[in-house]
Amino acid sequence: MTSDSLISRRTALTGLGAAGFAATTGLSTQPAFAKDLTVGFIYVGPKDDYGYNQAHAEAAAVLKKMPGVKILEEEKVPETDDVSKTMESMIKLDGASLMFPTSFGYFDPYMLKMAAKYKDVQFRHCGGLWSKDKHPMNTGSYFGYIGMGQYLNGIAAAHATKSKKIGFIAAKPIPQVLININSFALGAKSVDPSITTTVIFTGEWSMPVKEAEAANSLADQGIDVVTCHVDGPKVIMETAERRKIFACGYHADQSKLAPKGYLTGAEWNWITVYKKFIADTQAGKAPGNFVRGGLAEGFVKMSPYGPGLSPAGRKAVDTAKAEILKGGFSVFKGPLKDNKGNMVVPAGKALVETAVELESQNYLVEGVLGSIG
């Protein structure tokens, strides 16, 4: 025993010496790894939540298999100073040079502060409204026009509802969420203008008990199709299925959770964006600062149709989708009033999906029952 440990200690010392020698003479294996691009992903929730975080993590999992890329992930990082610490440790300890903080609240001030501190690191934020005048050039934002998906969800919902009342469970009244609520409502109204959309805000990105309560109280009110914008739609889909009402998915494919009532769903397809960013970085270019795309660009896709959607409904969704893929389609067309009666888009004006003013939307359209205040 004693001699064994002696030998191993000696071997270890030799090894250490050799390593030290290699390091001082530049013979270490480090340069071989230096070309590897280290990419940091930060998620606000668990990465298998059937939702927002999973959509990003699925793309990260594909990236992991690519050569020359090292992926770091940290999940359940709150939108507080914690995210600054996570970013700092990924940059300083693991050598990350491309960061993807994926949650809305990470952008200002946490990511902007880190970007000012580490000017060599590229930061790309999901969902933030980046502007050239206000924000440093090593930051940027990317997002998909998933509102189009919610518009198609609305068309599907309109074909499934009998009560002409549909519901939307939302986390917080921020522009991205409002675009989805409004698009869903406008999609339904494009089929039947008498359809109303009831919205419930839960106030938090992930609150399973409150989300289930919201789904139940919508069902109690005779609402027979629900969709949502929360981080993990699992509980809402399952509750809808239990209450025997229809559901449209969001973020990821949830058809397995509601095998009877699932109509279709608006899903992210982030891999398109991330592959582009990484290819740019590897080619020595800075990735785009303001990257947006929709159904046509492959940033967003629709779930396969569920059994709840009639052939007529499927046809209507297909037709609308083909129209959108042609380009230039606008959900927000004037004259459009908000639900307080104010004119928000004047007659003759149409906002296409790329219109930047949509990303600062702060109203609910006519036909939506709810308020953002």
Next chain:
Amino acid sequence: MDSLATVIVAMLAGSLRVSTPFLFVSLGECLTEKSGRINLGNEGALVLGAMVAYATSYETGSPWCGVLAAAFAGLLLGGLHGAICSMTRINDVAMGIAFMLAGTGIAFFFGKPYVQPSAPLLPGIPFGFWLESPRFANALMVSPLFILGVAAAFALHWFFRTTRMGLRIRIVGDSQDAALALGLPINRTRLLATGCGSALAGIGGAFLSLCYPGSWNEGLSSGQGLMAVALVVFARWNPINCVYASLLFGAAGALGPSLQTVGFTWGYYLFYAAPYVVTLVVLIITAKGGQSLRGMPGQLSIGR
């Protein structure tokens, strides 16, 4: 008028749906505190119970096995808390916080593979089967665990009042000197009370993952376990009052979403705070000068 009815029905239904975890954890905490200890680790037992119940139900296909496993997991966690706090110079409140973090941490670690699959759930008992309206029928869909919880509250009340064992727990909790003089095994009593208390909290967790909302994920408990500790104070350490307190809490929690469905959309953040406001108001109204903590076991470290 119709909207008012909707809100009232939603609150009644909500009180039946949401109250059960509060009920079990507060009963468990009540038992523990009656023996003179505080166990803040019951939040950990709740989350661990939720995970274990879901995992067991998924693996065995039997939700009742899940409930038993959750109780057992709680028993182990609470037992460990009780055993460690039996040593001298250990603060039960600090230890409880450690166990709260440990319990949730263990649950998150082992619970990863169970976030995605759907496990069989405990079916509710349809007391509303004779009603035509699906709204009322669904409101009266009562989980067997809720009935079990109410039964447990009455059983615990009877246990404290009339049994020898209940009296012993109360003596140990009220006066360590008296317990010593009577030759009662103080540490063993507290160990048992903490263990059984956490087992109840574990069943509360099983309700979250197997009944309502009926799914396991890491955001499942939004601090219900900690709120339940406050509920015990609110209920003045009386198990029957724990039932009322939990029902009130459940109803107040249903207020926010149901007000929004009927079109009352102003200030929803305020209505989400309703359960906490209700607690404060009731505490202020019921607190008479000098006896605000009546009913509190004498040996609790917050009272000493």
